[in-house]
Each structure stands twice: as C-alpha cells, then as structure tokens.
Amino acid sequence: MEKNDQLSDLQFSKSRNRKKIIRTILQIIILCVLVVFVVYNVFYTTTYTPYTEHTQDEKGFIAISYFGVQRTAGSQQLISQDRLRRHLAALKKQGYETITTEDIYNYYTKGIKLPDKAVYLMFEDGRRDTAIFAKPELEDFNYKATIFTYPNKFSTKDPKFLSPDDLKRLTQSSYWELGTNGYRLYYINVFDRYNNYLGEMNPLMFAMLHKYLGRRYNHYLMDYIRDKYGVPKESYARMKDRVSYDYEKLESTYMNDIGYVPSVSILMHANTGSFGNNSQVSGVNAYWLKKLFKMNFNREGYCLNKTDSSIYDLTRMQPQAWWPANHLLMRIEYDTHQKMKFETGDKKRAAQWDLLKGACEFIDEKIYLTSLPQGQGIIKLKRSNAYKNFKLDVELMGNKKGTQEILLRSDEQRNNYIALTISGRELIVKEKHAGTEKELVKKSLDNINGVPVISIPEDQHDAKERALETFSRYAESTGLGKVYLERLKTENKKTAPTVKDGAKPYIPVINANEKGDEKISLTLQGNILKIMVNGKDAITTKVNDNNEGNIFLLSQWSGHGFDQRNLADDVYDAVFNKLTITNLPNKNILFTSKYTGFNKVIYDLKIYGEKLVGWFVKYL
Incomplete structure (x- = not known):
C-alpha cells in the first residue's frame, strides 16, 4: 500500500x-x-516630414476629431485600428496633408497659405490605447495629429489615460502635438428622461446613468449650476470663481507637469451660443480662452473652416466608430463641395453591381452601402432582370436608426417590385405596382426576437433605482452614502404596474449609435414569400407580382437618431453581410459575398488572429 x-x-x-x-x-x-x-x-522609428506645398488660401482646412482608437472592432464609441487606417488611407488618396496648430494660427494671423487639401487631425480624451493603435497609421501615411487631454487625469494614475511623461514622449516623436479638452469632464443640471432632477455628476456617474438620461444636462463650464426649477444656485461672482478656477487649475497643472500650456483647446460641449448656454458664463469662458490659448474649437458637426471663420470658434467633425471610409468622404464632400473619389474595395465583387446613388464599398464579406446626405444609396445586381424564384440569405448589420431595403422582382425604374425593409425596429414587406406602394405586413423585430416588454412605470422605477445606486456609490461622504442606500432599500421594496396590469409599454427612442444585427433568410417562390429572422419564422405572405425582375439593395437616411451629444449626422450606411442569392429550384448560386475555399481559410485565420491579439491587449 x-x-x-x-x-x-x-x-x-x-x-x-x-x-x-x-x-x-x-x-x-x-x-x-x-x-x-x-x-x-509605442516606439517610433521614423520622423514626420512636414508638407512643403503652400498653394491655397481660400479653401481653408477641414478638422476631423476621433474619440479614441482601440485594437479591434466592436465598440460604437472607439474606432478600430483597421477602420482608422481605412479612413486615413482614403484621406491620403484624396490628397489631404495634415497641418499643425501653428499652421492654423499662421493661416489666420499672418495669411500664410496651406496645402491645397489640408486636414487637422485630432484625437480627444488623451487615451493610452489611442496613442498605441494610431501610431502605425500616422507613420505609414506621414500624418501628424493633436492629442487632447484632461489635465485632472494626470494625478489619478488611471492606466487608461496618458501620463505627463507619456505625453512628453509622444510630442518628442514628431507625430503628435498637444491640445486640451479643458481641465475636466463634469456634468451639471442633469435630468433623467422623466425630468427628474439629478444635479451634478462626474463621468463615471454619467456613464452609469446614461441609459436613463435625456438631453437635459450640461457641461461644467456651460451654464450656472441650477436647481430643479432652472433657478441658479450660485451668484454671478460664485459662477465666475468656479469657472475661472478650472482654467487656473488647467494652467498650473500643464505648467507643472508638462512645462507649457497647449496652444489649442476644445470647449466642451460644442454648438452652444457663443461660448456657453448663458451670456454671462460665455463672457467668462471667452476671457480665459483668449488669455490661455491661440485658438479654440467650439463647434461640432461640420469639418470645414474657412478664412472668415473665427479662430476661437472653429468647427470639427467627429467620425463615429461605425463609419466606413465612404461615410467620412461623403460628409467631407458635402461640407467642402469638393468632389471625392469614393472607395470600392473588392473590385471583382463591385463589378457585379451597378452603383445608382451614394457610394458602395465591398470589404471582406460585407457590402457597405452609403447614402447621400438625407437621401439614399442604391445598387443593382447586374443581369438580374430574369430573377424570379430564389433564396436570399443576409445579415443586415447597419445601425437601427436608418433603413436597409432589398427590392425583388423589380423593373429598371423601380415602379414595380416586392420589398423587404428593415427600418428602426420594424420588419416590413411592401409591394409596389404601377408606381403605387402597398404595405403587406409589418412586424416588430423586438417581438420576433423575444425582447421583453416593460411598462413606462417599470422603466421609471428602474431609473430611480439606478440613480440612487449611483449616488450612493459616489457620495461625497459615508454618511450621505448611507442615506442614499436607505432610500434605495425603500425603493427596492416598491413594485410598478406592468404591461399586463394595463400600464403603457415603454418604447425606447432609437439611439444614433444603436447597433442592428438581423440574420434574414428569405424564400420567394411563385406568389409566396417566406422570411425567417435569426432562425425564427417571421413572415409568410402572398404577393401579387409574379413577374421576373431585378434585385436592388438600398440604404436610406431616416432622420436624426437620439444622441446625448446632439450629433447631427445625415448619412446612413446599410451593411449587407454574407449576402448569398441562390436560384430555385436548381440551387445554383447567383451571387455571394461570402468567401469560399482558400480565401475562406485565409479570412478565418485573419479573424482568429485579430481575436487572439485582442485578447492579449485586453487581459495582459
């Protein structure tokens, strides 16, 4: 044993x-x-070479600002490294060269000319991942950028943000210069979407509560601090001291930790009247902006700054993480009125379609169809006029705020067709005959996908609980935290009437950045149309049009989605992933955007490789 x-x-x-x-x-x-x-x-091995061409003084320059960069796709806030590369590559193809803060200052104060196509490249929030993942792109395209920071982050030692030593090394690399977002990010006069007054909160509190907030809030420097009735809780002198303190702290922190104050600032938030939502507050901001900085970006939404723009009231465009390159180019074209050459991607696949409106890019297994501003994007599958009975499979991945549409058995003029439409949270089947469109079926995608329906009182109750939880966690004292916890316990014991009890359902407003992802399997045979959504039977309906016809894909802007930053973007991207059209009954493939054979192996290895690197970045 x-x-x-x-x-x-x-x-x-x-x-x-x-x-x-x-x-x-x-x-x-x-x-x-x-x-x-x-x-x-992290370590730069090359040196930025400034542009040498000085040929224009009338066109001005465009300013493009990113929130941040991450290694892989997925976030609706931070752009992926690959997508940033596509954006910058597209700008380079158009002939854009980056300019510096000093170039802008000299342009406005000394009349020194800029290159024919000048872009001021900006990255906000001073994130460490931005510096890491933007590096190879800046080097490859010989682009210089300005990174904007909140100096109050310097003392927190938060690894997500660049330290003063990091920033010094960045600026020494020659690819970066320094700007500021202001001393700190902080919110005042905050209400939830039910107009319950929440007061003041830091970014962490705001992030916890953003799901329940509306547009009633403001930035620390934009207004008086007010009570729930909108009455100022501070005098003019107190407001002036409070706002001035932020600028004084900004100045002293940069001087102590960096050795100088950046020349350029961004006043948060953008698009207010003058330099704030209140004329007296605006006057205080104006004094400090002109005292500390050479220039200020005060607007967001448009990218073009011309000779008659104010150097303290400049505007920038903030490309979103989901924008394909053509979205960026479309916005620039309509801001500058300069013709862009849009990206097509895979030329072999692009050659199988006719582009009728907008822009279209074929990337990997996806088709990105970009609309005109406040308009449509339309492509037609070539030689599809004899298509009648077929099976169509696709994953529609465009954001929910917008319309993605597939026309079947359509004539060339689109006066007769059968249409499958996904718009917002609705799945719609329509038929058009002799120019008159008729809706056959409309179903809620939330119902099809089994999304629980809550009542308005339940949502109000959840909002109140979340607010109490947030304020208890970030209370200024232990005693105050206990008060909020007791209120939270009391609120937890309450119940709200449900939809079954007769209460009205809560229907969320669609956010501008809300992802859409619906797997569609469609079969059209004779006068029967069957549609499955995410593997579930959704619609079976009779159609009247039994003629042969073309296949069209459409994207359509359908109004501004809700966005707490009041972003106004009037271009929409439909995304058709793994589109496959199979003829019936013989089942031969008429078109597919899916990779097959060796190309499929290579593509899968690429995806797995990106996931592996993403894992390393996230967990190590």
Missing part, C-alpha cells in the same frame, strides 16, 4: 511539474508576444 502511495505521489509530482513547465513556457511566449507588440506600437 505504501509503495502504491509513493508511486501515486511520484506520478502526481511529475504531472504537476510538467504542467508548471508548460505554463511557464506559455507565459514566456505570451510575454515575448506582448513585448514585441508594445515595442512595435
């Missing part, structure tokens, strides 16, 4: 040691990969 125990212990020790060796080897491999990744993505 003792020998067996010794043998068992010996085997256990060998197994444990073997696992230790394997684990150590894996750790060394991971560490080496991480070191290589950091060295490649």
Whole structure:
C-alpha cells in the first residue's frame, strides 16, 4: 500500500511539474508576444516630414476629431485600428496633408497659405490605447495629429489615460502635438428622461446613468449650476470663481507637469451660443480662452473652416466608430463641395453591381452601402432582370436608426417590385405596382426576437433605482452614502404596474449609435414569400407580382437618431453581410459575398488572429 502511495505521489509530482513547465513556457511566449507588440506600437522609428506645398488660401482646412482608437472592432464609441487606417488611407488618396496648430494660427494671423487639401487631425480624451493603435497609421501615411487631454487625469494614475511623461514622449516623436479638452469632464443640471432632477455628476456617474438620461444636462463650464426649477444656485461672482478656477487649475497643472500650456483647446460641449448656454458664463469662458490659448474649437458637426471663420470658434467633425471610409468622404464632400473619389474595395465583387446613388464599398464579406446626405444609396445586381424564384440569405448589420431595403422582382425604374425593409425596429414587406406602394405586413423585430416588454412605470422605477445606486456609490461622504442606500432599500421594496396590469409599454427612442444585427433568410417562390429572422419564422405572405425582375439593395437616411451629444449626422450606411442569392429550384448560386475555399481559410485565420491579439491587449 505504501509503495502504491509513493508511486501515486511520484506520478502526481511529475504531472504537476510538467504542467508548471508548460505554463511557464506559455507565459514566456505570451510575454515575448506582448513585448514585441508594445515595442512595435509605442516606439517610433521614423520622423514626420512636414508638407512643403503652400498653394491655397481660400479653401481653408477641414478638422476631423476621433474619440479614441482601440485594437479591434466592436465598440460604437472607439474606432478600430483597421477602420482608422481605412479612413486615413482614403484621406491620403484624396490628397489631404495634415497641418499643425501653428499652421492654423499662421493661416489666420499672418495669411500664410496651406496645402491645397489640408486636414487637422485630432484625437480627444488623451487615451493610452489611442496613442498605441494610431501610431502605425500616422507613420505609414506621414500624418501628424493633436492629442487632447484632461489635465485632472494626470494625478489619478488611471492606466487608461496618458501620463505627463507619456505625453512628453509622444510630442518628442514628431507625430503628435498637444491640445486640451479643458481641465475636466463634469456634468451639471442633469435630468433623467422623466425630468427628474439629478444635479451634478462626474463621468463615471454619467456613464452609469446614461441609459436613463435625456438631453437635459450640461457641461461644467456651460451654464450656472441650477436647481430643479432652472433657478441658479450660485451668484454671478460664485459662477465666475468656479469657472475661472478650472482654467487656473488647467494652467498650473500643464505648467507643472508638462512645462507649457497647449496652444489649442476644445470647449466642451460644442454648438452652444457663443461660448456657453448663458451670456454671462460665455463672457467668462471667452476671457480665459483668449488669455490661455491661440485658438479654440467650439463647434461640432461640420469639418470645414474657412478664412472668415473665427479662430476661437472653429468647427470639427467627429467620425463615429461605425463609419466606413465612404461615410467620412461623403460628409467631407458635402461640407467642402469638393468632389471625392469614393472607395470600392473588392473590385471583382463591385463589378457585379451597378452603383445608382451614394457610394458602395465591398470589404471582406460585407457590402457597405452609403447614402447621400438625407437621401439614399442604391445598387443593382447586374443581369438580374430574369430573377424570379430564389433564396436570399443576409445579415443586415447597419445601425437601427436608418433603413436597409432589398427590392425583388423589380423593373429598371423601380415602379414595380416586392420589398423587404428593415427600418428602426420594424420588419416590413411592401409591394409596389404601377408606381403605387402597398404595405403587406409589418412586424416588430423586438417581438420576433423575444425582447421583453416593460411598462413606462417599470422603466421609471428602474431609473430611480439606478440613480440612487449611483449616488450612493459616489457620495461625497459615508454618511450621505448611507442615506442614499436607505432610500434605495425603500425603493427596492416598491413594485410598478406592468404591461399586463394595463400600464403603457415603454418604447425606447432609437439611439444614433444603436447597433442592428438581423440574420434574414428569405424564400420567394411563385406568389409566396417566406422570411425567417435569426432562425425564427417571421413572415409568410402572398404577393401579387409574379413577374421576373431585378434585385436592388438600398440604404436610406431616416432622420436624426437620439444622441446625448446632439450629433447631427445625415448619412446612413446599410451593411449587407454574407449576402448569398441562390436560384430555385436548381440551387445554383447567383451571387455571394461570402468567401469560399482558400480565401475562406485565409479570412478565418485573419479573424482568429485579430481575436487572439485582442485578447492579449485586453487581459495582459
């Protein structure tokens, strides 16, 4: 028995040691990969070469500002490294060269000309991942950018944000210069969407509550601090001291930690009257902006700044994380009235379609169809006029605020067709005959997908609970935190009437950045149309049009979605992923955007590789 125990212990020790060796080897491999990744993505090996062309003084310049950059796609806030590369590559193809803060200052004060196509490239919030993942793109395109920071972050040691030493190294690399978003990000006069007064909150509190907030809030420097009735809670002198304190702290922090105050600022939030929502507050901001900075960006939504623009009231455009390159180019074209050459992507696949409106890019297995501003994007599958019975599979991945549409059995003029439409949260089947459109079926995608329906009182109750939870977590004192916790316990005991009880359902307003992702499988045979959504039977209906016809894909802007930053974007991108059209009954493929064979293997390896690198970045 003792020998067996010794043998068992010996085997256990060998197994444990073997696992230790394997684990150590894996750790060394991971560490080496991480070191290589950091060295490649942090240390610059080249030097930025400034432009030499000075040919225009009338066109002005465009300013483009990104919130931040992350390694992989997925966020609706931070642009992926790959998409940023596509944006910058598209700008480079158009002939755009980056300019500096000093170039802008000289343009307005000394009349020094800019390059024919000048872009001022901006990255906000001073994020560490931005510096890492924008680096190879700036180097490859010889682009210089300005990174904007909140100096109150310098003392927090938050690893998400660049430290003063990081910023010094960045500016020494020659690819970056420094700007400021103001001293801090802080919110005042906040109400939830039910007009309940919440008061003041920091960004972490705002993030916890954003799901329940409307547009009734303001930035720290934009207004008086007010009570729930809109009455100022501070005198003019107190407001002036409060606002001035932020600028004084900004100045002293930059001087102590960086050695100078950046020349350019962004006044948060944008698009107010003058430099604030109140004339007296605006006057205080104007004094400090002109005292500390050479220029200020005060507007958002349009990218063009011309000779008659005020150097303290400049405007920038903020490309969103979901924009394909053509969305950016479309916005620039309509702001500047300069013709853009849009991206097509995979030329072989693009050649199978006729572009009728907007712009279209084929990337990997996706078709990005970009609309005209406040208009449509339309493409037609070539030689599809004889299509009648077929199966169509596609994943519609455009944002929910907008319309993605597939026309079947259509004539060339689109006066007769059968249409499958996804708009907002609705799935619609329509038929058009002799120019008159008729709706056959409309269904809620939320109902099809089994999304729970809550009542307005339930949502109000949830909003109140979330607010109490937030204020208890971030209370200024332990005693105040306990007060909020007691209120939260009381609120938790309450119940709200449900829809079944007769209460009205809560129907969320669609956010501008709300993702859409619906897998559609459609079968059209004779006069029967069947549609499945995400593997569920959704619609079976009779259609009258039994003629052969073309296949069209459409994207359509359908109004501004809700956005707490009041972003006004009037271009929409429909995204058709893995589109496959199969003829019936013989089942031959008429078109597919899916990869097959060796190309599929390569594409899958690329996707898995990106996921692996993303895992390293996230967890190591």
